[in-house]
Amino acid sequence: MxxxxxxxxxxxxxxxxxxxxxxxGSLCVCHLQEILGENQAxxxxxxxxxxxxxxxxxxxxxxxxxxxxxxxxxxxLLATVEYLRSNEADDFACFAEDLQTRSSILQRYxxxxxxxxxxxxxxxxxx
Amino acid sequence: MxxxxxxxxxxxxxxxxxxxxxxxGSLCVCHLQEILGENQAxxxxxxxxxxxxxxxxxxxxxxxxxxxxxxxxxxxLLATVEYLRSNEADDFACFAEDLQTRSSILQRYxxxxxxxxxxxxxxxxxx
DNA sequence: ATAATATATGCAAAAAGAAGGATATATAAA
DNA sequence: TTTATATATCCTTCTTTTTGCATATATTAT
Numbered sequence: 197m198x199x200x201x202x203x204x205x206x207x208x209x210x211x212x213x214x215x216x217x218x219x220x221g222s223l224c225v226c227h228l229q230e231i232l233g234e235n236q237a238x239x240x241x242x243x244x245x246x247x248x249x250x251x252x253x254x255x256x257x258x259x260x261x262x263x264x265x266x267x268x269x270x271x272x273l274l275a276t277v278e279y280l281r282s283n284e285a286d287d288f289a290c291f292a293e294d295l296q297t298r299s300s301i302l303q304r305y306x307x308x309x310x311x312x313x314x315x316x317x318x319x320x321x322x323x
Numbered sequence: 324m325x326x327x328x329x330x331x332x333x334x335x336x337x338x339x340x341x342x343x344x345x346x347x348g349s350l351c352v353c354h355l356q357e358i359l360g361e362n363q364a365x366x367x368x369x370x371x372x373x374x375x376x377x378x379x380x381x382x383x384x385x386x387x388x389x390x391x392x393x394x395x396x397x398x399x400l401l402a403t404v405e406y407l408r409s410n411e412a413d414d415f416a417c418f419a420e421d422l423q424t425r426s427s428i429l430q431r432y433x434x435x436x437x438x439x440x441x442x443x444x445x446x447x448x449x450x
Numbered sequence: 451a452t453a454a455t456a457t458a459t460g461c462a463a464a465a466a467g468a469a470g471g472a473t474a475t476a477t478a479a480a
Numbered sequence: 481t482t483t484a485t486a487t488a489t490c491c492t493t494c495t496t497t498t499t500g501c502a503t504a505t506a507t508t509a510t
Contacts, residue, residue: 199406203334207327208498225457238499240458245497259456259507271409275402279326282398335468352487365469367488372467386477386486 199272201249206276210234211242215265216291217298218252219277222264231297326399328376333403337361338369342392343418344425345379346404349391358424 205211213232217223223231229239243263246252251273253266265273280291332338340359344350350358356366370390373379378400380393392400407418 199403200334200336200339203330203339203403207330207334209327212327212330226455235500236457237459237501240456241498244458256457256507261457271406272399272402275399276326276330279398353485362470363487364471364489367486368468371488383477383487388487 198249202251202270202272205246205249205251206273208242210238211246212276212280213291213294214239214242214246214263215251215273216277216280217294218263218265219269220295220298222262223298224257224260224262226260227298227301228263230301231294325376329378329397329399332373332376332378333400335369337365338373339403339407340418340421341366341369341373341390342378342400343404343407344421345390345392346396347422347425349389350425351384351387351389353387354425354428355390357428358421 206215210232214228217228217231225236225239225243228243229236232239243252243254243261247254247263250266252263254261254263256262269277280288333342337359341355344355344358352363352366352370355370356363359366370379370381370388374381374390377393379390381388381390383389396404407415
């Protein structure tokens with residue numbers, strides 16, 4: 197991940213929301229789609245863009261593509277995520293709400309693991 | 324300064340170089356022009372762009388426009404500048420060289436204060 | 451093999467950004 | 481007022497992103 201590419205990713209609100217969500221754990225496209233309330237193609241294209249710049253990383257699990265942030269986290273990405281959670285961000289509400297939405301969605305899988313890739317479920321339950 | 328605007332500024336190599344330079348102290352357009360080896364109009368346009376997004380701040384001193392970073396420094400901007408100096412940046416050399424060039428140029432003013440705005444001279448000599 | 455679900459991609463239009471060259475404005479000095 | 485220096489802006493072209501819509505691919509289940 198290169199510095200300029202990273203900033204390119206982070207200068208778009210939707211990609212910033214994606215990064216914020218992934219910083220809590222892996223997610224697949226359909227989850228992002230649901231949380232962000234966007235059509236599938238758009239989310240997928242954003243993810244391809246981010247993947248090409250190596251800001252996110254993808255692996256397949258069955259029918260699902262699971263996206264996550266590469267570790268170790270780039271210091272600038274880390275600073276950005278921290279800032280988003282610091283309440284200092286001007287438009288902070290949206291990012292906090294996204295994390296809430298993520299939690300509720302992942303709760304659903306507590307009863308029905310088969311509807312969700314392992315990797316996502318694990319990060320949801322923490323085991 | 325808003326987070327998205329900040330990232331917009333930082334996703335361009337030239338603007339990144341400008342931010343890196345200003346993080347050491349104020350500079351006027353002609354200095355940036357000389358250090359970056361670019362024509363005046365281009366530098367000026369970049370600065371207007373950055374000013375509009377409130378990533379830099381300008382004040383006039385005689386014929387000169389002195390540009391600087393607003394204080395306190397935004398945490399994400401700080402992280403970026405630190406990263407640039409950490410040698411981890413892929414294309415690190417250019418940023419370090421810029422700071423060198425800046426020093427040599429400011430040395431000239433040690434003998435001839437009149438050729439340079441006070442604000443710049445002060446940050447050059449540290450007084 | 452077919453169907454269903456999840457995800458990716460191709461294409462064209464729209465929007466935003468970058469670059470060059472010429473020119474305009476502002477300040478200070480003569 | 482004229483001139484010189486420093487800086488800003490206009491206009492046009494070129495490239496890059498973004499978006500919508502349709503379609504293609506991949507995996508799994510039937």
